[in-house]
Amino acid sequence: MEPSILIPPMPTRPSRVLSSVLAAIALSACGNSSSRTSGQTPQDSGPVVAVINDRSLSAQEVKAKLDEQPLFVRNRYTTAEKKKEFLDNLIRFELLVQEARRQGLENDPDVRATLEKVMVQKLLRKQQEAAASAPLDEAELRKYYDEHRSEFSKPERIRVSHLFLAAPASDTALRAKSLAEATKILADIKSKESDPLKTAFEVTATQKSQDTDSKSTGGDLGYRSREELTQAWGSAFTEAAFALQTPSELGQVVETDKGIHLIKLQNRQPGMDQTFDQAKPRIEARLQGERRAKAMDGLLEKLQAQAKIEVKDSVLEQIQIEGAESKPAASQPHP
Template structure:
């Protein structure tokens, strides 16, 4: 014992444990006997207050008991998930996770464009007419005070792409390869050449017809290596293991514990009429969720 406080005792181990909780630069201040007494005095004060709280019956106070139960549950979750989580995630496991989810860490750049399409197959008599109409519409749109709004109006009025016309020609986010598959190399090249949000392209010829594109957004690509994301993967996998261990514990407790829900009582609860009040006095044996 390093101190006797009424009926309480402060052991050397308890004193050392409390001192060890302090940062190293703080612990160094308590090298002398005088300073150690100062630190011990704080523990004595705390013990005196604990004993007084018990004398006043605060250890049976509903709010105190509810707080204690929360701390106990937190400690249970911590100890169970740490012990049941298994061995630390190794390099091979982390690498396998990376390979299975590589699309999360390696992503090509994408653009989101709206298009106005005037259908005129390459070599058809309609091609020259479509080009002239696209040039005229482009000039009208760029003269407008609100290019985006003017483009949207033009799409809904003139575009012949029935799949996107009602959405203002929105093609969604597409990679270069997806854009090539959707409309050809020239369409993809023009789309990715747009730099400023709201920028309008010149008329673009494809096998299908003549297009005008308006840039809505850009997404920068990702090319993260395994070494760059390894620590994040390990942290995620260990977190998933702890969550799984907790779910399994809760399920096992449900399996062996009778749980009955009083639907009629639950139906009487009206959240809108509730106000913040101290927790009610619990009946013996009652538990706080």
């Protein structure tokens, strides 16, 4: 008769035995339990390194457990003594598993719920890996790139605020008056803008700007490209705005066909122009993600189509949510 393997009684305070048991749990949690089913050792798993009651632990299983550990952990178990220590932890864990089974904990609702979660996680992983296993076709990647160029090519944009005084070029008298007024306003703003805590430009724009769309926000036009600014205010405005280099920089008085402007730079967004080769890894990740999502949607649609599902709405409505305020059911229209 083979000698039985006993786990020492657990002391009332932490000890090396307790620490090793906790370590065994941690090590086993990192592993894959698919090789252990009903206490059996899979076929062709190599020589048996230990027998714990009716459970044979193969060298291959021990190696698999070691291989699953991070490199810095594996480096601790290179000697025969350390391998024995690792094996002892696995034996202790196995003894606890067998005792848990003996006490019927396999059928404990919490255990079964956890098992179901693990099974679903593995199913999802299996489906996703299968969906992503086939390589993406180069033509498919190129097609996505061509159809979504805006994701990979974006112009430089700037965020500016402006104070606008309407003065059409045809009205020379009003234009001269507005130009003089804008010059005075600019000097006044500059004298106050030296204090970084003050927003003299924005406050003045709110009071005096005649651009009704941006006046309430201190003249803020948001982020605009060269094309967008030119379309809205003309090329002279655009060139003056893009000439500003640093945030909070104030430009000189600018004349456009619509009137007189004071411009303040808020921020810049650099442009982007990725080639197909530069964008390829991002496209591959996107399309693989779409494949995985479609595979899961397809699986669920298939399962729902094959299943017989009946929902009892009246019972569902009666379920009470702990701690939540109950809401009256929506009244149903009379036929």
